[in-house]
Each structure stands twice: as structure tokens, then as C-alpha cells.
Amino acid sequence: MTKTMSIRMDRSNYEFLTEITKEERSDLSKAVRDLVTRGRVLLAVEKYKKGEASLGKAAELAGLPVGQMMTVLGEFGVRSIIEQEDYRQSLTNLAKVW
Numbered sequence: 001m002t003k004t005m006s007i008r009m010d011r012s013n014y015e016f017l018t019e020i021t022k023e024e025r026s027d028l029s030k031a032v033r034d035l036v037t038r039g040r041v042l043l044a045v046e047k048y049k050k051g052e053a054s055l056g057k058a059a060e061l062a063g064l065p066v067g068q069m070m071t072v073l074g075e076f077g078v079r080s081i082i083e084q085e086d087y088r089q090s091l092t093n094l095a096k097v098w
Contacts, residue, residue, distance in 0.1 A: 007032075037063070044069065045076050055082070 020031045044062035047053035053061060059069035073080075082090075
């Protein structure tokens with residue numbers, strides 16, 4: 001379900017968004033949605049890097065599946081914070097489920 005909202009912003013941010021819409025031949029709403037989506041991903045990457053979010057939580061914050069979040073983290077050059085023993089335990093748990 002789509003929700004509608006109105007926001008206030010300073011002139012420079014509004015002008016920035018207006019420029020983006022002209023360059024991409026898009027509309028203002030789409031530009032704002034795209035920036036929010038990108039912001040979610042950046043927030044998730046930062047929280048993961050700082051150890052404030054697990055991989056699952058980071059994926060949830062970004063609105064992405066875990067596998068895609070792993071790819072995004074790799075693209076940002078973020079190394080896994082999973083300890084080797086945790087990784088082994090995850091594999092063992094996965095083997096039990098399959």
C-alpha cells in the first residue's frame with residue numbers, strides 16, 4: 001500500500017532534487033523515493049560496519065534480502081564481521097534444516 005506524505009526542506013535541497021529530476025527526466029516524487037532507498041542502504045552499511053547491526057538486521061534496514069545485502073556490503077568493501085566459529089555454526093544449522 002502506498003502512502004502519501006508532504007515534507008518541508010530547505011531551498012538548496014529542493015533545488016538539488018529539481019536538478020536531479022531534470023537530468024533523469026523523472027519527477028520529484030521518484031527522486032525522493034530513490035534517495036530514501038539509497039539512504040536506507042547507506043544506513044544499513046554503516047550500522048553493519050560499526051557492529052551495530054547483524055547481517056540480517058542490516059538487510060532488514062536496507063529493505064533487501066540477506067544475499068543481496070551481502071553483495072552490497074562487498075561492493076562497499078565491507079568485510080564480514082562474522083567470526084569463523086559463528087560461520088561454522090551457521091553451516092551446521094543450515095545442514096540440519098536441509
